[in-house]
Amino acid sequence: MKSTSSQRTDGVALLQVRPRMGQRGYGAMLLKDLLRNRYVYLMAIPVIVFYITFYYVPMYGLVISFQRYSPGRGIAGSPWVGFQYFQQFFSSFYFVRLIRNTITISVLNLIWGFPAPIILALLLNEIRSGAFKRTVQSLTYLPHFISLVVVAGLILNFSASRGFFNDLIAMAGGTRIAFFQDPRYFRPIYIASEIWQQAGWGSIIYLAALSAIDPELYEAATIDGAGRFRKLISITLPSIIPTIVVLLILRMGQMMNVGFEKIILLYNPAIYETADVIASFVYRKGLQEFAWSYATAVGLFNSVINLMLIVTANAISRRVNDTSLW
Amino acid sequence: MTVGKKTIGENVFDVSNTLFLSFLCIIMLYPLYYVAAASVSDGFELMRHTGPIILPLGLSTAAYRMVFNNPMIVRSFFNSVYLVAVGTTVNLIMTSFAAYVLSRKNLYWKKALMIMAIVTMLFDRGLVPFFLTVRAIGLMNTYWSVILGFAISTFNMIIMRTYFLTIPDSLEESAKMDGANDFTILFRIILPVAKPVVATMVLFYGVARWNGWFFVMIFLRDRLRFPMSLILREILIGNMADTMMGGEAAGDIGDHERIADTIKYATTIVATVPILLLYPFLQKHFVKGAMLGSVKG
Numbered sequence: 001m002k003s004t005s006s007q008r009t010d011g012v013a014l015l016q017v018r019p020r021m022g023q024r025g026y027g028a029m030l031l032k033d034l035l036r037n038r039y040v041y042l043m044a045i046p047v048i049v050f051y052i053t054f055y056y057v058p059m060y061g062l063v064i065s066f067q068r069y070s071p072g073r074g075i076a077g078s079p080w081v082g083f084q085y086f087q088q089f090f091s092s093f094y095f096v097r098l099i100r101n102t103i104t105i106s107v108l109n110l111i112w113g114f115p116a117p118i119i120l121a122l123l124l125n126e127i128r129s130g131a132f133k134r135t136v137q138s139l140t141y142l143p144h145f146i147s148l149v150v151v152a153g154l155i156l157n158f159s160a161s162r163g164f165f166n167d168l169i170a171m172a173g174g175t176r177i178a179f180f181q182d183p184r185y186f187r188p189i190y191i192a193s194e195i196w197q198q199a200g201w202g203s204i205i206y207l208a209a210l211s212a213i214d215p216e217l218y219e220a221a222t223i224d225g226a227g228r229f230r231k232l233i234s235i236t237l238p239s240i241i242p243t244i245v246v247l248l249i250l251r252m253g254q255m256m257n258v259g260f261e262k263i264i265l266l267y268n269p270a271i272y273e274t275a276d277v278i279a280s281f282v283y284r285k286g287l288q289e290f291a292w293s294y295a296t297a298v299g300l301f302n303s304v305i306n307l308m309l310i311v312t313a314n315a316i317s318r319r320v321n322d323t324s325l326w
Numbered sequence: 327m328t329v330g331k332k333t334i335g336e337n338v339f340d341v342s343n344t345l346f347l348s349f350l351c352i353i354m355l356y357p358l359y360y361v362a363a364a365s366v367s368d369g370f371e372l373m374r375h376t377g378p379i380i381l382p383l384g385l386s387t388a389a390y391r392m393v394f395n396n397p398m399i400v401r402s403f404f405n406s407v408y409l410v411a412v413g414t415t416v417n418l419i420m421t422s423f424a425a426y427v428l429s430r431k432n433l434y435w436k437k438a439l440m441i442m443a444i445v446t447m448l449f450d451r452g453l454v455p456f457f458l459t460v461r462a463i464g465l466m467n468t469y470w471s472v473i474l475g476f477a478i479s480t481f482n483m484i485i486m487r488t489y490f491l492t493i494p495d496s497l498e499e500s501a502k503m504d505g506a507n508d509f510t511i512l513f514r515i516i517l518p519v520a521k522p523v524v525a526t527m528v529l530f531y532g533v534a535r536w537n538g539w540f541f542v543m544i545f546l547r548d549r550l551r552f553p554m555s556l557i558l559r560e561i562l563i564g565n566m567a568d569t570m571m572g573g574e575a576a577g578d579i580g581d582h583e584r585i586a587d588t589i590k591y592a593t594t595i596v597a598t599v600p601i602l603l604l605y606p607f608l609q610k611h612f613v614k615g616a617m618l619g620s621v622k623g
Contacts (some may be wrong), residue, residue: 033434039508040427044439047424047478054459054475055446061455071458120350123343132344138609139351145601146358147537149555150594153562154357157590164360167376200354204613228336261540265563279453286454287544296454303450310448 065297085297094281098298099256102277106255108191114251116195117202118244124203125210125236126228137207140200152265155193156180183274186267190275193262209243210236246317253313256305278302358598365389365591372587389588393596398549399557403596406553409542410535413473417531418524420477425486426512431495447480457544471545472538482530489523490516525611533601554597561593 034041060075065085067078089095120140127133143151158164159179166176179185213235221231260279267275276284278298286295332340360379364372368384375383393399427433428440456475465471497519498511506514517524539555546552 030434033432037430037433037508040430040433041435043423043508043512044427044435046420047427048439048442050420050474050477051442051446053463054456054477055451058451058455058459059449061458062452064455064458071461123347126340126343127347128340132347136347136351138606139354141609141613142358142605143354145533145537145605146598147539147555147558147601149537149539149559149562150598153558153590153594154361156563158357162376164378168378171377196353227333228339264540265559282453287457292454292458296452299450299452299454303452307449 062296062300064293065300067293069293069296071292081293085294086301088294089298089301094276097273098276098278098281101274102256102258102279104274105187105190105258105277108187109194109258110251112191113195113198114248116199118206118240120199121203121206121210121240122232122236124207126232137200137203140203142200143197144201146197148262148265151193151197152262155189155266159185159189180266180268181270183271186271186275190262190266205247206240206243209240213239245320249313249317249320253310254306255309256302257309361591361594365588365595367588369585369588386588388585389592390596392585392589393592398552399554399593399596401550402552402554402557405551406536406555409469409473409553410532412469413476413535414528414531416473416477417479417482417535418527421479421483421486421527421531422512422517422524424478424483425490426508426516428483428487429490443480443483460545466545467547467551468545469551472541475541475545476534476538479531479534482527486520486523486527489520493519522611525608529604529608529611532604536601558593558597561590 064075064078066080066082067075068081068084069075069078124133124136127136160166161176161178165179170176177185179189217235218231221235226234256278258277258279260277260283263275263277263280264283267280279302282295282299282302285291285298363379363382366385366387366389367375367379367382368386369388371383424443428436428443430436460466460471460475465474493516498515501511501515537555539553539559542553543556543559546556
């Protein structure tokens, strides 16, 4: 009893002291900051409202994955169901297929798509003619800016039974292929089009790293009798390896994050087996079949994994290269 | 200088490197060239043709006449122009506000605001909750759904902030002495100095607005408001003949079928040309912007 009362008096004493300190120190500082930066805070208001409305309110809305949500009853009125939708997903046949497809597309895109901009940058770096180099750069960056709808439209058009690709196959003596009826062809087509669209754009960062190399290094190597291949191995490559490592690690953090926009433009039920990824499934279940809670649960599961991957990747990057996202 | 002397191996490498990169350029450009050439081809010849197109197959402007006489397509083009103009303006204002706030020194809440922004890059808000939120606010079927919903791209905002941080304080300090408030400093001093990053933002946001189709698709119900990307999607992906022909199903069916492919190509060109026209002007800026993005904020 005694000790509690003394504790309480301590607490009361603390309560009496703290606010006064606050008013003079902390509170006064806040007030001063608020007054001095009032226009800055005025500018921050629409920004804060934006982030809260379009990011944090939806993040709060993720709770519907634990409810049997119906728009009529809202979040407040919908019954809680715990992990029911997560369990439903984990035990469904989609679970394995979606994870397999998401990871496979990521890994293939990494194996084929990651080296492409590096090779392009190295080849461009060996070009002496400035005009030719600039032309190649302009043309290889261009596909990055072309609308996905156009890209997907072109892919479907070229892959049609009487399309350009099949014309080439027929001219070479092969038989025409129904590319988008056979699940085997989706991944190669997807990866190839990704490389077509992104290799040039991706090379910018490597070209920047290459242009930062001190020319004196090359001059010294030339005097020592090093050939161009030798210089490539001993000077050029080592100087872009830090960039390569950072981008590789960050890419690992995106392993389970395959965008759905291109996939939902391209796929059809005949090739869901290889084409359907987590994000496209979330879209189909949530916004086409209106399984709000189920789709949110699947999306939340994916977001949590993405968060863990990106935090891990960033921690590794920080350790290896002293470079991090934040 | 030893540079002048080239070994045979180097010569072989240089020639094959140039050839390879030239071939790469052809691959990059050919799909677009194919579309352009096919769009001015005669529909009937195009149908009979197989294999690569080197030159247009008989010149015909029929497809473009169909496209420009199709009220749906023309309307969607101007819808897109509106969406890009208003959307990019909102993007620029909001992004520069955020970048300005986060580039201040001695701002007590700066760190909290920075965390608020960064968290959204790390953790997905969820497609369904985002959709439900926009719907609950009452933005369904309005352009404001996408204009406000995507007012700031945190990635772009950090690029802008990084650039703002490189601007010397002395510039704004003299203005502050003269009693200028932060709005004046941002619009009169910072933004004019930061022209390269503003140009980069216009390009990044403008292209994203012009090309964007997914969120407009889920938020817009009224076809009269569809931007070009959605009409293009109906024509290219959905193969919707009605959209292509502007609803006038009258006339010879065979005739329509004959021209259908060329209309696809012509619409693609009309939707892509604005970007191609801006591309040379903006290119010098976006390279800088893409590199800024790689610099840690």
